[in-house]
Amino acid sequence: PEAITVADLANRMAERGADLVKALFKMGMPVTLTQTIDQDTAELLVTEFGHNIKRVSESDIEIGISGDDDAPETMQPRSPVVTIMGHVDHGKTSLLDAIRGADVVAGEAGGITQHIGAYQVTLPDKSKISFLDTPGHEAFTEMRARGANVTDIVILVVAADDGLKPQTIEAINHTKAAGVPMIVAINKIDKPEAKPQKVREELLQHEVIVEQMGGDVQDVEVSAMQKTNLDKLLEAVHLQAEILELKANPDRNAEGTVIESKLDKGRGPLATVLIQRGTLKVGDVFVAGASSGKVRAMIDDKGKQVKEAGPSVPVEVLGLSAVPSAGDPFTVVDNEARAREVAAYRQGVLDKQRTTAAPVSLENMFASHA
Numbered sequence: 162p163e164a165i166t167v168a169d170l171a172n173r174m175a176e177r178g179a180d181l182v183k184a185l186f187k188m189g190m191p192v193t194l195t196q197t198i199d200q201d202t203a204e205l206l207v208t209e210f211g212h213n214i215k216r217v218s219e220s221d222i223e224i225g226i227s228g229d230d231d232a233p234e235t236m237q238p239r240s241p242v243v244t245i246m247g248h249v250d251h252g253k254t255s256l257l258d259a260i261r262g263a264d265v266v267a268g269e270a271g272g273i274t275q276h277i278g279a280y281q282v283t284l285p286d287k288s289k290i291s292f293l294d295t296p297g298h299e300a301f302t303e304m305r306a307r308g309a310n311v312t313d314i315v316i317l318v319v320a321a322d323d324g325l326k327p328q329t330i331e332a333i334n335h336t337k338a339a340g341v342p343m344i345v346a347i348n349k350i351d352k353p354e355a356k357p358q359k360v361r362e363e364l365l366q367h368e369v370i371v372e373q374m375g376g377d378v379q380d381v382e383v384s385a386m387q388k389t390n391l392d393k394l395l396e397a398v399h400l401q402a403e404i405l406e407l408k409a410n411p412d413r414n415a416e417g418t419v420i421e422s423k424l425d426k427g428r429g430p431l432a433t434v435l436i437q438r439g440t441l442k443v444g445d446v447f448v449a450g451a452s453s454g455k456v457r458a459m460i461d462d463k464g465k466q467v468k469e470a471g472p473s474v475p476v477e478v479l480g481l482s483a484v485p486s487a488g489d490p491f492t493v494v495d496n497e498a499r500a501r502e503v504a505a506y507r508q509g510v511l512d513k514q515r516t517t518a519a520p521v522s523l524e525n526m527f528a529s530h531a
């Protein structure tokens with residue numbers, strides 16, 4: 162019953178997606194990153210890579226933390242979720258702003274992104290793309306790694322006047338480990354000292370072969386400042402998304418991931434949640450990480466109250482009992498007793514993780530959407 166995409170499995174094993182595909186090919190299974198494999202095959206693969214295995218128990222599956230178990234006929238197309246990554250000051254926020262046509266940079270303290278933000282933009286053809294902004298500081302490496310996990314596509318921003326920098330390389334490695342396709346945005350081409358071709362050559366050294374160098378990674382020269390070629394970048398995302406054929410079941414209890422959270426003086430604990438499957442509705446009982454709650458209200462990325470949010474939609478949720486952590490799984494359950502049970506279970510898992518240096522196991526691979 163449980164199936165997992167090769168990309169997801171690679172992600173959870175912290176192995177390169179391409180390596181898993183290669184191993185599967187050797188096992189006589191020619192599959193692509195986005196195709197699903199069954200649990201037995203997953204186990205075999207995990208053994209192959211020398212990780213420990215522990216099979217997920219039925220009760221874990223029941224409490225809805227074991228992954229994607231939707232029947233094919235329930236699946237409907239969903240918008241892509243894009244994470245923008247790159248070195249500090251290479252223009253991630255500026256690019257996201259330019260795309261949204263809003264100006265968040267001006268409002269940020271010192272122009273440095275303080276948290277992961279999530280927004281959805283609508284293209285002229287009415288299709289939507291969800292964007293996650295990520296902080297550029299090294300201390301946020303882990304969060305950025307998590308950012309890749311909820312992501313379908315990564316836009317790697319490289320400033321054409323600065324070239325590849327440590328965090329650019331880090332982002333490349335995270336993206337490869339997650340098996341997520343990448344689009345390179347070569348930014349700041351308005352600058353006289355911009356050297357886009359040098360960026361392409363540097364990328365080559367890290368095995369990112371862009372189209373202009375004969376590879377299959379789309380690269381687009383942009384200027385976030387002068388809003389140059391943004392349409393081409395969005396087109397590239399659109400094209401990549403079409404190849405991925407992204408789908409989710411909207412008609413089930415919502416599941417997603419906490420993107421950011423905070424304690425608001427007036428409104429209490431708040432969490433921005435990216436819905437990944439199902440539809441979240443006002444009144445739904447949920448577990449966020451090891452805390453539980455009931456959706457009191459939902460606010461979309463434009464500050465508007467909404468009654469429900471479907472797959473790929475980021476939404477701010479009010480009604481939490483405590484502040485969850487970024488990257489925590491968010492799961493709707495049938496009733497409050499169940500919520501307490503799941504919260505307690507997750508607290509137990511957290512406690513265990515704290516006391517043992519947990520090996521990668523199928524349990525935590527299937528038990529988390531993060």
Ligand code: GTP
Pocket residue numbers: 247248249250251252253254255256266272273274295296297298348349350351352383384385386387
């Ligand atoms: P962190 O969040 O701190 O990692 O930075 P960031 O990657 O989000 O960069 P940000 O968008 O804050 O931009 C950094 C600086 O580069 C700002 O001063 C921007 O005005 C400038 N900048 C961004 N894009 C461009 C561009 O296309 N051209 C030029 N000339 N400057 C740009």
Ligand code: MG
Pocket residue numbers: 253254255272273274295296297
């Ligand atoms: Mg920023």
